[in-house]
Amino acid sequence: MDIALCYESVLPARGGAETYLGDLARRLARDGHAVHLYACRWDAASLPPSTHFHRLDVPSGPRFLRPWRFGEACEAALRGANHDVTVGFDKTWGQDVLYPQGGLHAASAAHNQLKFATGIERAVATVGKWFDPAAWSFARLERKQYLSPKQPLVVVNSRMVRGHFERFYGVPPEAVRVVHSAIDPLRFAADDRLVRRQHERDSWGVTPDTTVGLFVAMNYRLKGLAPLIRSLPHVPRTKPFALAVVGHPKFERYRRLAERLGVADRVRFLGHRGDPKDAYFAADFLVHPTFYDPCSLVALEALACGLPVVTTRYNGASELLSAADGVVIDDPHDAPALGAAMAGLLDHGRRAPMSAAARAAGTRWTFEQHYRALLDVFTEVRRLKRAA
Template structure:
């Protein structure tokens, strides 16, 4: 088959991009003719994979979004692919993977606790209007054969906001590579972090992710400020830190918050920490949360993270209903302050995560692709 995959660009730090890179390799290995449609692509170079650069208007942002979608449409029309699989809100695709969830739902949650002026600007911002227009047109396009959501909540959001037939939406949870660390690896990682950051026996709390505002870094900082026992909070990921450093300083805990920036050795933090804290406002399915569980960390997250569907409160982590409730997050941390209980919960978290492999994800994704291919071939023969 001649299969096109659409994503704006590749970065080794992006979960969706890593997902697409694996999908590209898998499809090519099965003998498909794979085409990547993107602004730029620096992912794995695989035999049988073709790259189609999309020309865009870079500024302003709303025009970039629209010109990318229009550029993709031109390439799709010229090439006549058998299947178009998009990870972006574009104008023409057979399958859309809603890995970023619903933008409209994110805007709703983004405005929690905000005033009327802030809400008005959100909904009148040209960039947001462009995204909403693209999203609505895409989800209501009769040519869209299937949608892959990465959580049940994501599926429910699409149905509720856009009236999509539930039968067209397939839930395929994200997958990660299996990890089975030995205790000796954990000990080495703890020692490495202790040496690098001058740590003692403090409780080590970990956040991993980019998009600090959306994913609740400020709430995490306010939550740990309520703790009495010694701790350190690692903030691992790409993002502007000045606002959050000032917040920590106002709360008198600037020496307890460690901003590391993006790290290629993030597994050392998973192995060398105690609890994963991820109070996100909105995340359809956080890969970092699943990775933390796989490495044996109990997690604290919110109901707006798709991974919450895998959490059994008090068994392998906790789910907070209000993403702005720093008191509730602090309480969850306190419930895991006892090492033996925390380690038991971490073991349960690892057992839960072990079922969600990349192989399972690819298998279920390919099943959707094959189903749509078969239906298109049948429709062509019947015409």
């Protein structure tokens, strides 16, 4: 197939969606598909040599207008092109397939309100959004993407997000394909894992009998770090426990919160890690009390490392968990429930079989399976286009 991928910047060293685009392009090229990239900037060395590059002008101006300019540039560049399938991954429109890996802006905005614990705080935040030009701009752009006369086939990475399409825009479920996110479990293979685990734990100052819960995120507020710290008083002190926090380097407000609650001795703030692999190795379970995650890669990485996962129903990755390898709570603000979920994992007798189940779960949904499911979508689109 002749496949066009549209994304403003493809610099895989920055991680996230850009790493995914590089992985997808290489896998498509390996199968002999012609890959065209429409972008403003890219790292050619991280993409297959056979890639056909189409440079678009770098959008300028205010942040809330740049996606519109990139979308217009994509639309103009693709006009008259004869690709079998065109795919947009972010705030673009007019492609055959749209794959919003970050979920819907409308859903994200609604879930962002949930991070505020009180109705008054949520009301103030809502009023603030009325004066945010980016919020208005992105909402309007999203309506253009999904409610225009030319309807794309939508790919989402969880059933949760598929439900959001129906709830916010009335897009029927049959117009949306669910292809869960995936990782390469081999990224976490290491013959010296036990040595690295011990070295890491020594650097944290935790004893061998201490159970470590790991939290990994850059957006501490949206991913629930404050509610997590507030839940620590509900984790009994009958067994040694520590929470390791990896992510954004600015964490002082959360350190102060831990001090006010009398749990500072149980929290290790580790700051940013370019590669958190050793932190996974050193931990015993992952706790990710997020308010919004279309399908958290952190949860999938934890499973691949054999870590049971504690998360919330606001995480699309919770669909991939079972009682054998994880715990899903309803509300990140429910401190007793979150504390009880962690307390249950302090018992090694319970945690050991969950760790084995987590490792098995982490190998079931691989990037290769994800790629095959996505290729089925592309094949479907090509068939429909030819039939038309």
